[in-house]
Amino acid sequence: MFQVSIPCKKRCFRLYGKEGYPLVDIMIRESEPSPKAGERILCRHPFLESKRAYVVPQHVEELLHCYWPGSSDKPRAELPPLLKIRSRCMQQLEKLRPDHIRRLNPTPYKVSVSAKLYEFIHYLWLNEAPVGELQ
Secondary structure, X not given: OXXXXXXXXEEXXXXXXXXXXXXXXXXXXXXXXXXXXXXXXXXXXXXXXXOEEEEOOOEEEEOOOOOOOOOOOOOOOXXXXXXXXHHHHHXXXXXXXXXXXXXXXXXXXXXXXXXXXXXXXXHHHHHHOXXXXXX
């Protein structure tokens, strides 16, 4: 298996199903509109073309929050205390389906990209990949 960075500014969301369990996490480009509860969104595997699914989330939660915007002209939010961060982490684990957190043969939790981010990744990949020459 290979590892690849996905360049560009992104936002990350957790999409929840009818039973209250998280279905998938999705990364979108910063310029894309946020996914909304009740609206269908195409979730794609970042690198495998045939792995994709439509999801109609019942609840949407933004996962990443910027605490330092990178410039001094914007206000900086204070990081929560470590105990609060730990508590949130434990709460997120409790929300997962039991088959995702079982010790023996757990079901992999899916992390997807939006259709626009998928197209961007593959545009970069194809334009930067070396082209072989046959002689």
